[in-house]
Amino acid sequence: MKRDVMRKTLAMGLTIAVTMGLAACGSSTSSTAGTADSISATEKPAAAATSQADTAATSAAAAAASTVSAAPVTISYCNFNASGGNEETLNKMYEAFHKENPDITVNIETIGYDDYFTQMQTRVAGGTAPDCYELNIENFAAYSSKGVLAPITGVDTGNFNQTALQAFQVDGTQYGLPGDFSNVVLIYNKDLFDKAGVDYPTSDWTWDDALAAAKKIRALGDDYWGIYAPTTYNEFFKEAAQYGGSLLNEDKTEFTINSDNNLKAAEMMIGKVTDSHVQPSDTDLAGMGDSDLFESGRLGMDITGIWMFSTFKDACDFNWDCAVEPGGTQKATHFFSNALVINASADADKQAAAAKWINWLASSDESAKMRIAASWNLPAISNTDVLADYLKQTPPDNRQAVFDSLNYLVTPPIIEDYSQMSDIINEKLSEAASGKITPKDALDQAQQECQEKITLK
Amino acid sequence: MKTKKNNERISAALFMLPSFIGMIIFSLLPILISIFISLTDWNGLEKLSPATISKDFIGLRNYTDILSGTEFWNVLAHTLYFIVLYIPLVFIASLIIAEILFQARKGVGVLRVIYYIPVLTSWVAASLIWKWVLSPQYGAVNQILAAVGINGPNWLTDEIWAMPAIVLASVWKDMGFYGLFLLSGLNGIDNTYYEAARVDGANKAKIFFSITMPLLSPSLFFCLIMSLINAFQLFPQVMIMTEGGPNGATQVMVERIYTYGFKYFKMGYASAYSWLLFVIIFALTLLQLKGQKVWVHYES
Numbered sequence: 001m002k003r004d005v006m007r008k009t010l011a012m013g014l015t016i017a018v019t020m021g022l023a024a025c026g027s028s029t030s031s032t033a034g035t036a037d038s039i040s041a042t043e044k045p046a047a048a049a050t051s052q053a054d055t056a057a058t059s060a061a062a063a064a065a066s067t068v069s070a071a072p073v074t075i076s077y078c079n080f081n082a083s084g085g086n087e088e089t090l091n092k093m094y095e096a097f098h099k100e101n102p103d104i105t106v107n108i109e110t111i112g113y114d115d116y117f118t119q120m121q122t123r124v125a126g127g128t129a130p131d132c133y134e135l136n137i138e139n140f141a142a143y144s145s146k147g148v149l150a151p152i153t154g155v156d157t158g159n160f161n162q163t164a165l166q167a168f169q170v171d172g173t174q175y176g177l178p179g180d181f182s183n184v185v186l187i188y189n190k191d192l193f194d195k196a197g198v199d200y201p202t203s204d205w206t207w208d209d210a211l212a213a214a215k216k217i218r219a220l221g222d223d224y225w226g227i228y229a230p231t232t233y234n235e236f237f238k239e240a241a242q243y244g245g246s247l248l249n250e251d252k253t254e255f256t257i258n259s260d261n262n263l264k265a266a267e268m269m270i271g272k273v274t275d276s277h278v279q280p281s282d283t284d285l286a287g288m289g290d291s292d293l294f295e296s297g298r299l300g301m302d303i304t305g306i307w308m309f310s311t312f313k314d315a316c317d318f319n320w321d322c323a324v325e326p327g328g329t330q331k332a333t334h335f336f337s338n339a340l341v342i343n344a345s346a347d348a349d350k351q352a353a354a355a356k357w358i359n360w361l362a363s364s365d366e367s368a369k370m371r372i373a374a375s376w377n378l379p380a381i382s383n384t385d386v387l388a389d390y391l392k393q394t395p396p397d398n399r400q401a402v403f404d405s406l407n408y409l410v411t412p413p414i415i416e417d418y419s420q421m422s423d424i425i426n427e428k429l430s431e432a433a434s435g436k437i438t439p440k441d442a443l444d445q446a447q448q449e450c451q452e453k454i455t456l457k
Numbered sequence: 458m459k460t461k462k463n464n465e466r467i468s469a470a471l472f473m474l475p476s477f478i479g480m481i482i483f484s485l486l487p488i489l490i491s492i493f494i495s496l497t498d499w500n501g502l503e504k505l506s507p508a509t510i511s512k513d514f515i516g517l518r519n520y521t522d523i524l525s526g527t528e529f530w531n532v533l534a535h536t537l538y539f540i541v542l543y544i545p546l547v548f549i550a551s552l553i554i555a556e557i558l559f560q561a562r563k564g565v566g567v568l569r570v571i572y573y574i575p576v577l578t579s580w581v582a583a584s585l586i587w588k589w590v591l592s593p594q595y596g597a598v599n600q601i602l603a604a605v606g607i608n609g610p611n612w613l614t615d616e617i618w619a620m621p622a623i624v625l626a627s628v629w630k631d632m633g634f635y636g637l638f639l640l641s642g643l644n645g646i647d648n649t650y651y652e653a654a655r656v657d658g659a660n661k662a663k664i665f666f667s668i669t670m671p672l673l674s675p676s677l678f679f680c681l682i683m684s685l686i687n688a689f690q691l692f693p694q695v696m697i698m699t700e701g702g703p704n705g706a707t708q709v710m711v712e713r714i715y716t717y718g719f720k721y722f723k724m725g726y727a728s729a730y731s732w733l734l735f736v737i738i739f740a741l742t743l744l745q746l747k748g749q750k751v752w753v754h755y756e757s
Contacts (some may be wrong), residue, residue, distance in 0.1 A: 117719070118719060126504070146502045147503075148502050177756040283611060430703065
């Protein structure tokens with residue numbers, strides 16, 4: 001009898017536990033939200049504890065200084081960038097910021113990238129969005145056109161790289177600050193260049209130079225490939241710019257995907273796979289990544305991100321270096337950045353404090369130094385002095401190319417349906433790269449599909 | 458006596474209440490709201506209220522847009538391709554498993570666990586492993602094929618082979634689930650039928666097709682309904698193994714719903730897609746319920 005009761009209690013306990021578990025699952029994906037608090041509950045205690053200690057210290061400092069004018073304000077900040085190893089660095093940055101601005105307390109919440117955007121969407125729709133947060137470019141494009149972001153005003157953005165700053169302007173209004181950046185350079189295998197008897201790439205190279213060198217390296221043997229650059233949307237909007245083209249007209253009212261200049265870019269991009277075959281196709285790669293091929297010492301040039309530096313440093317047992325990537329009729333280089341944004345429905349004093357915090361976080365010399373010391377990422381600022389430590393690390397010897405590339409940076413064409421546009425173009429380009437359709441057909445079809453499915457303003 | 462029964466009812470209701478509340482708040486209510494959302498062009502970011510729904514109201518345009526475009530029909534074709542490959546394979550595989558477990562004299566417990574482990578594995582983990590197993594150059598599948606002289610395809614990056622690859626992973630994962638159902642069906646067949654058949658001199662094949670299959674038909678029917686519904690809701694394996702690619706060859710209903718809702722911020726469009734999916738599944742299940750009279754035999 002007693003055992004029976006025990007069993008019943010256990011069963012009930014289990015039922016409740018399971019139901020709660022289910023409820024928790026439902027809440028994180030339900031679009032009606034209102035549950036943001038429970039999501040962040042795990043992070044809160046720590047943040048609350050530090051903020052309490054901070055406020056204690058603040059009131060002491062405030063009493064001593066007595067020059068404090070603004071009332072103390074507490075804001076929340078969400079990000080994915082610090083997840084996976086840089087939470088500590090971010091906390092240190094905040095401590096430094098808080099010392100300068102004792103009135104502003106920031107509750108930092110770091111969420112893993114995989115869950116981040118579904119959570120943010122739920123919180124924004126549920127009216128419980130943080131006061132300021134981080135967005136990647138695709139989501140920035142969507143959010144900024146839906147009126148959920150506040151314009152960033154009242155702070156001095158002079159420290160930023162100005163072109164980078166423009167990446168997050170929509171119709172002349174600054175809706176985001178570039179929180180960090182990375183870009184793409186030409187990384188090359190010096191040993192293969194020596195073997196093929198070709199001069200090393202320089203920052204003046206055009207695609208003609210690169211493809212000529214690629215041919216010679218390809219001639220070294222069947223297993224050797226000259227060059228690799230992705231045949232994707234991201235690569236295309238940049239290469240289009242290298243030939244003077246663009247995906248949209250000036251005021252973003254019409255698609256210009258199949259323009260003559262774009263076609264030149266697409267033919268170069270696809271032709272090196274399908275015609276001259278100096279670049280391996282997906283079938284040639286058979287599931288291998290271009291970086292695997294490079295690390296194996298069988299790829300001459302890899303147009304890839306500077307985030308590969310540390311991997312190549314460990315994995316490559318040959319000499320390699322980098323240069324500004326080749327251009328077409330002009331130079332154009334990538335610039336990838338995440339935006340720091342402010343919630344439009346936050347109170348005015350919170351918005352002002354948020355602007356101060358994200359501006360400091362993204363562009364102050366002090367935070368920049370901490371970023372680099374922790375090898376986290378690069379700040380999108382124009383003052384390269386603070387970046388000296390980054391330049392000292394080798395290989396590659398020519399790390400300066402990272403900053404030289406910034407002189408030519410192009411930013412992605414932000415429209416409301418950015419993700420959909422990039423998916424459509426991606427699909428058509430990959431069909432062309434597999435040889436099923438010509439580059440011209442790919443652009444014509446992409447143009448038509450974008451016109452059909454996407455309404456521009 | 459009567460009060461005892463009433464008391465039992467009340468306590469049963471109380472036990473069910475927690476999951477009931479959860480179901481109403483987290484399933485039923487969102488499902489109802491999604492009807493209204495499907496009639497709007499709500500972007501999923503604005504705060505949702507009756508006011509936003511009436512402001513964004515566009516009538517049936519989402520439905521007409523979906524049905525008049527080519528994408529929906531392509532997606533449906535992909536799903537049918539999946540079903541045509543998946544259902545026969547999963548039925549054969551799970552029947553074999555059920556037979557093995559039914560016939561086995563020793564180690565039944567171990568075998569059951571072995572066949573059931575894939576069912577318990579999360580789809581995320583399983584998909585990642587299959588992605589690895591199917592990798593063209595280093596994957597186990599192509600290595601085995603190479604050993605017998607077959608040049609394996611680029612499974613997940615080939616438009617023709619991507620869907621079969623997903624079918625393969627799905628069959629592997631689901632066969633234990635259906636196998637166990639069929640096993641309980643086999644166990645439910647009265648032994649006297651077999652004895653009578655044997656006395657009459659029927660051979661094994663005859664016994665299987667004339668006795669096992671008809672008497673197993675209720676279990677088979679259940680598995681068919683379940684597997685068809687699951688086939689239409691195909692999602693995690695696609696999302697992880699191919700993301701709808703290559704060139705959209707593995708785009709399926711739920712993948713589209715997710716992409717439109719959470720990537721393109723077209724919640725209204727995504728909701729309309731969901732309701733179309735509901736209508737399809739509902740109609741098919743009705744059809745099967747009607748059709749069962751022809752081939753499903755209930756004992757007694």
